[in-house]
Amino acid sequence: MKQDLPERSAPARSANSRPGTGEKYERLLAGAAELMARRGFSETTMRDVARQTGFSLAGMYYYFHSKEDLLYQIQQRTFSTLLEQQQQAATGPGTARERLGRLIRSHLAFYVRHAHELKVCTYELESLTGEKYHAVERIRRDYFALAAQIVGQVMEEHGGRPASEKAVRHATLFLFGMLNWVFMWYRPRRDGSVDELADEMTAFALTGLVGSAP
């Protein structure tokens, strides 16, 4: 009785199972995220995850349906939480510049607390297929729209009139480029706290190299 649903993650075993919560389930996701962040999705084997989390190879499959499902759970949970947090940080009071500063700071703070998971979200979207891919991409698009809105407001606040859609889009992509590249180099001991880093990045985004004082 295999599933014949086109996409879906499918029921698999009867109708019970897979609480979606629980201490062991969390440990599984966290362990998998750590390995996938370090080595990449396809370089991470289920045997690695089993060793890391203390489960047996077969035992893990009680909690999810497939390796891709495991990746999906990590991305969906992490990105949803981040988006929710950012919607609060970005829609609060203050000028557009202040909201942009909060967005950057809050993103980096989230990164510090969930580095592995966020790295997986950022770099492993393309390891998902079908509906899982589109579901995560939808969240990502929402997050981009949220940031683009603020960037547009900053540009309008300063320029006196709305900036072109393309200019806003590109500036937002520059911002995400900076944010997403942080995974590749940030080490607290060498680079200072994320609060400091957030200030530097905000200054760079607002006034660039020749506008920021050291």
Place this chain on the structure above:
Amino acid sequence: MKQDLPERSAPARSANSRPGTGEKYERLLAGAAELMARRGFSETTMRDVARQTGFSLAGMYYYFHSKEDLLYQIQQRTFSTLLEQQQQAATGPGTARERLGRLIRSHLAFYVRHAHELKVCTYELESLTGEKYHAVERIRRDYFALAAQIVGQVMEEHGGRPASEKAVRHATLFLFGMLNWVFMWYRPRRDGSVDELADEMTAFALTGLVGSAP
């Protein structure tokens, strides 16, 4: 004049083989780079590369020793060419701001001409091991130093005194974040020419959101 690197990729066949040049060899590297850029290194199988380039599976191994060697050849060749080009573009005459503009424009122009190869260079360093990893990392470090030097000059030119090493380092990493993220979204039809994009990015890097006019 071939390498006798420590790490060695093993002699494999006698002492001949692997010209390192030749039309077929180029076709092999280009085809492999295209697949690896699109799907990633470990998702790209040797059978895929064979199909893409018209070789047989075994036939390809006349030209290199292993899959990792193939990846290394792509990265080493591409990055060396880029670095050489950028050393010229960045050490020419003009103010530091002008040199930064040339660096950005030249990097993006190279991206347009060698998109697949550069994407592989940017995202598949960690698929290399041992001496191959370190060899490519050395080129990457040189490229970073080149950019950091110009960024530092821009900051000094404006601030009147040298900026802190950390500030220069972080600003350079912000710049590379923007540049390297371009792979993820740039489409000429929608986003305009790379010359336009280079101008936008240079303006953003120099004066930020509130300094650039739309």
Place this chain on the structure above:
DNA sequence: TACCCTGTCGAACGTTCGTTCGAAACCAAC
């Protein structure tokens, strides 16, 4: 013709992968 070097390839080898299956262990409720 005989020889050898350069390219090429079908077929296979050994390994590792994600996943499955049946059985066993656990445990609260009777």
Place this chain on the structure above:
DNA sequence: GTTGGTTTCGAACGAACGTTCGACAGGGTA
């Protein structure tokens, strides 16, 4: 102690992977 659902796992399966091997065609040279 028996039951029945929940959770765990050793062992195996089939597929796919990178790589190798022996063979062989082509063509330049003696």
